[in-house]
Amino acid sequence: MAEERAQDTTGGGGGKTARGAAETADVHDVVVVGAGPVGEVLAGRVSQAGLSVVIVENELVGGECSYWACMPSKALLRPAAALSDARAVAGARQAVDGPLDAAAVLARRDDFTHDWDDSSQVEWLDSVGVPLVRGVGRLAGELRVAVETSDGSSRVLTARHAVAVCTGSRALVPDLPGVAEARPWTSRNATSASEVPGRLAVVGGGVVGVEMATAWQALGSRVTVLARGDALLPRMEPFAGELVARSLRDAGADVRTGTSVTALRRPDPGGPVTVVLDDGGEVEVDEVLLATGRGPRTEDLGLVTVGLEPGDWLRVDDSCRVDEVAGGWLYAVGDVNGRALLTHQGKYQARVAGDAVVARVRGEAAAGGRWGAHAATADDEAVSQVVFSHPEVASVGLTASDAESRGIRVRIADADLGAVAGASLYADGYQGHARLVADADRGVLVGATFAGPAVTEMLHAATVAVVAEVPVERLAHAVPAYPTISEVWLGLLAELRD
Numbered sequence: 001m002a003e004e005r006a007q008d009t010t011g012g013g014g015g016k017t018a019r020g021a022a023e024t025a026d027v028h029d030v031v032v033v034g035a036g037p038v039g040e041v042l043a044g045r046v047s048q049a050g051l052s053v054v055i056v057e058n059e060l061v062g063g064e065c066s067y068w069a070c071m072p073s074k075a076l077l078r079p080a081a082a083l084s085d086a087r088a089v090a091g092a093r094q095a096v097d098g099p100l101d102a103a104a105v106l107a108r109r110d111d112f113t114h115d116w117d118d119s120s121q122v123e124w125l126d127s128v129g130v131p132l133v134r135g136v137g138r139l140a141g142e143l144r145v146a147v148e149t150s151d152g153s154s155r156v157l158t159a160r161h162a163v164a165v166c167t168g169s170r171a172l173v174p175d176l177p178g179v180a181e182a183r184p185w186t187s188r189n190a191t192s193a194s195e196v197p198g199r200l201a202v203v204g205g206g207v208v209g210v211e212m213a214t215a216w217q218a219l220g221s222r223v224t225v226l227a228r229g230d231a232l233l234p235r236m237e238p239f240a241g242e243l244v245a246r247s248l249r250d251a252g253a254d255v256r257t258g259t260s261v262t263a264l265r266r267p268d269p270g271g272p273v274t275v276v277l278d279d280g281g282e283v284e285v286d287e288v289l290l291a292t293g294r295g296p297r298t299e300d301l302g303l304v305t306v307g308l309e310p311g312d313w314l315r316v317d318d319s320c321r322v323d324e325v326a327g328g329w330l331y332a333v334g335d336v337n338g339r340a341l342l343t344h345q346g347k348y349q350a351r352v353a354g355d356a357v358v359a360r361v362r363g364e365a366a367a368g369g370r371w372g373a374h375a376a377t378a379d380d381e382a383v384s385q386v387v388f389s390h391p392e393v394a395s396v397g398l399t400a401s402d403a404e405s406r407g408i409r410v411r412i413a414d415a416d417l418g419a420v421a422g423a424s425l426y427a428d429g430y431q432g433h434a435r436l437v438a439d440a441d442r443g444v445l446v447g448a449t450f451a452g453p454a455v456t457e458m459l460h461a462a463t464v465a466v467v468a469e470v471p472v473e474r475l476a477h478a479v480p481a482y483p484t485i486s487e488v489w490l491g492l493l494a495e496l497r498d
């Protein structure tokens with residue numbers, strides 16, 4: 001089953017569409033609300049299995065990820081990484097003597113978002129036989145979705161078997177004094193801006209804050225990062241945030257931790273913004289980005305008609321079924337269920353949930369249980385993530401402190417990536433660090449984190465080791481090629497086996 005698209009990367013898959021008897025208008029086996037990457041994959045999956053499906057979207061098919069998140073942010077970051085790689089190697093360094101060409105970077109970003117036009121994603125839906133209804137979908141009782149269509153009319157879609165809510169998340173904007181007047185950037189502005197602000201304050205030291213600080217500093221802004229915790233990337237191993245903070249400072253950014261913002265002021269709509277801090281200090285900038293987390297898009301979704309609270313994350317079981325709603329017909333998949341706010345994890349959920357819907361329609365028992373075909377177990381045990389900062393941070397599974405808080409007897413191995421031959425060849429003065437976290441009783445890995453240039457493609461080996469629960473003793477027979485950065489595994493495993 002081909003599931004990915006060659007170019008767009010976020011959507012669901014191509015393939016045949018089997019159809020049963022002719023459909024009664026607006027009655028479908030499955031109704032999907034939200035055509036982000038997750039809704040697309042789910043719709044494609046159930047369609048390929050022969051069910052009829054309709055998808056509702058009120059903005060762009062492809063969702064946040066294609067137009068205001070993963071794709072444009074990575075398009076902004078990749079040129080900076082390429083330049084940094086060249087500058088880190090004597091011989092290549094001499095060939096690059098200028099800064100990034102910001103206009104060219106922004107134009108390349110616009111190509112990746114197709115200038116915010118979703119025609120190609122709509123074509124893909126057509127190609128897999130999934131009809132699109134443009135408009136706002138809201139639950140209207142059991143198995144029903146009322147759509148306020150883009151032309152102002154309304155329409156009720158009825159599902160025979162399941163409704164899948166895939167409406168994603170939105171940026172949370174803290175209720176600071178002056179926030180409306182300041183017109184702060186959210187992640188949408190930070191990924192779609194067409195000009196480089198001279199000075200940019202980034203509030204929040206999570207993934208969005210760190211990536212956007214990296215991108216805009218490289219594009220020429222003078223960036224100030226204001227993180228209220230005592231480190232950047234607080235959910236990751238501590239060394240990751242330390243390396244990223246050091247690198248941002250080396251690039252000229254002002255990185256402040258333990259700092260909270262108490263108010264914003266922008267008396268002149270075209271003028272600068274003053275960011276007021278809890279220590280009484282102020283920072284004047286041209287734009288301020290609030291990268292302060294995400295909330296579910298459930299506040300206007302008709303949840304009261306099925307007994308749920310508007311604005312809440314939708315709690316689901318491992319097959320992504322909303323267990324609080326009787327009848328087992330409502331699924332919530334992707335960001336909206338809050339399990340793991342990542343495109344690849346949401347698409348994984350969509351494959352699992354789509355297959356669970358199909359199995360249940362066929363009267364088969366869903367294969368639940370840990371690592372069952374219809375259980376998104378990896379959401380709990382093996383979430384993978386890459387932060388495309390400088391240096392990159394790639395992680396899977398549990399950090400040491402996560403593992404300890406789950407009561408696991410933890411064994412940790414740490415290594416300096418810069419000491420590996422492959423790393424020293426990759427970049428002069430390579431700086432990076434790696435950590436494996438093992439369950440000492442079971443003798444298997446439960447987590448891994450790599451921080452350094454070019455570590456992103458090292459992640460999947462660790463993901464396979466964690467998911468497959470490969471015994472550490474057997475991993476000793478997995479020989480990394482010389483001279484690659486992956487040779488760091490040798491030292492890490494030796495430490496674990498001591």
Ligand SMILES: Cc1cc2nc3c(=O)[nH]c(=O)nc-3n(C[C@H](O)[C@H](O)[C@H](O)COP(=O)(O)OP(=O)(O)OC[C@H]3O[C@@H](n4cnc5c(N)ncnc54)[C@H](O)[C@@H]3O)c2cc1C
Pocket residue numbers: 033034035036037038039056057058059060061062063064065066068069070071073074135136137138166167168169187191208297300301333334335336340341342343344345346
């Ligand atoms: C700046 C940024 C960078 C990111 N980078 C990465 C990355 O590199 N890698 C990664 O894995 N993840 C990344 N993420 C996270 C990723 O964007 C999300 O996990 C992903 O988009 C979730 O997909 P989704 O389909 O659940 O939701 P979304 O992509 O949000 O799609 C939901 C869709 O539902 C539609 N919708 C909502 N309500 C309704 C309604 N009532 N009726 C009809 N349609 C509706 C919306 O318009 C939208 O199109 C990033 C996030 C941000 C903010």
Ligand SMILES: NC(=O)c1ccc[n+]([C@@H]2O[C@H](COP(=O)([O-])OP(=O)(O)OC[C@H]3O[C@@H](n4cnc5c(N)ncnc54)[C@H](O)[C@@H]3O)[C@@H](O)[C@H]2O)c1
Pocket residue numbers: 174203204205206207208209211226227228229234260261291292293294340341342385386387388
């Ligand atoms: N490369 C990637 O995979 C990627 C990139 C971007 C986003 N994402 C996903 O999007 C999600 C959201 O990212 P995010 O960075 O918006 O959220 P986040 O939860 O990772 O970080 C938000 C940060 O803002 C801080 N914060 C919250 N309120 C604040 C306030 N009032 N003042 C100051 N700081 C405040 C929090 O302490 C936290 O550290 C991530 O969890 C991640 O799953 C992934």
